[in-house]
Amino acid sequence: xxxxxxxxxxxxxDAKVSELAAALEKAVxxxxxxxxxxxxxxxxxxxxxxxxxxxxxxxxxxxxxxxxSDSQPSAEAVDVLATFLSLPVGSKxxxxxxxxxxxxxxxxxx
Numbered sequence: 001x002x003x004x005x006x007x008x009x010x011x012x013x014d015a016k017v018s019e020l021a022a023a024l025e026k027a028v029x030x031x032x033x034x035x036x037x038x039x040x041x042x043x044x045x046x047x048x049x050x051x052x053x054x055x056x057x058x059x060x061x062x063x064x065x066x067x068x069s070d071s072q073p074s075a076e077a078v079d080v081l082a083t084f085l086s087l088p089v090g091s092k093x094x095x096x097x098x099x100x101x102x103x104x105x106x107x108x109x110x
Contacts, residue, residue, distance in 0.1 A: 076104065077107050078108045080104040080105055080108060081108035081109060084097055084098060084101065084105050
């Protein structure tokens with residue numbers, strides 16, 4: 001009858017709620033375990049520069065910090081690049097200019 005169908009439906013829903021509650025408990029426990037592992041890994045992580053400094057020191061080399069200006073192209077190199085880019089692509093003049101100023105063009109392009 002209808003009452004029996006409702007009782008079966010309620011029973012099935014109760015079983016599903018119990019199943020979902022158990023799955024949620026497992027997920028919460030798993031999440032807590034992951035948080036512990038993450039904390040442990042973060043506590044042990046070392047920056048690459050610190051690790052490199054240790055390695056350099058272990059072989060008797062004093063590490064030096066690179067100056068940001070070391071990687072900056074000179075104004076002359078930038079002018080050479082601008083000149084190179086202004087020449088027609090595929091022209092003999094552009095190829096000769098590149099061959100004569102390759103180092104400056106590459107440094108300015110980086």
